[in-house]
Amino acid sequence: MPVVSISMPADLIERLDALTAEHDYTGRSEVVREGVRTLLEEFENDRLEGRELAGIVSVLYDFGTQSVERRLTQLRHDHEEHVASTLHGHVDDYCLELFVLEADLETISQFVGRVRSTEDVQTVDYSLLALDSVGQLRDVTSSS
Structure with a gap:
């Protein structure tokens, strides 16, 4: 090996x-x-390939790390056609940046990969929702 x-x-x-x-x-x-x-x-999640997705990406990093702030700002601008919203907040001694994206799996994966490769980022988490399943989810939950 x-x-x-x-x-x-x-x-x-x-x-x-x-x-x-x-x-x-x-x-x-x-x-x-x-x-x-x-x-x-x-x-490599095939069930989400080719579908329009909503993605929420959370990024945690040390408060005052300007290099991370600059990198996240650059990523937001690079993906401005897909970033629907951002939120910046403080938790303990950390900054928490939330990104809401509307894009396909490849675009969101590239975004997450670029965030994860950013030096001094502590954690990156995300969740995805296929937008074409929203009505189906509503139907299932309302019939319960």
Whole structure:
């Protein structure tokens, strides 16, 4: 099996090692391989291909990290035709940026990937909703 070398902050390595021990993985490589598989599957979701989606992307980073603020502003401008709304707030010592996007899976995946690759971002989470299923969801919930 080929070897891939990666670098990461010490605190992330500590969390990786704790997860490895807590869940009885054989080592860091096994955890990283599982994480990569999960990430690849996340972006290869066939049931959402070709559908118009609403996506909510949340980004958490340390308060006052201007490089992240500049990068997120640039991403918002780069994707302005797909960003329906943004919200910036403060939680504890962090900034929380929420993006609401209306786009296809590929566009939202690219956006999320670019946010995740931004240095000093602590966490990135997102959820997707196929817009053509909204009426169906309403029908199901109203008949319950």
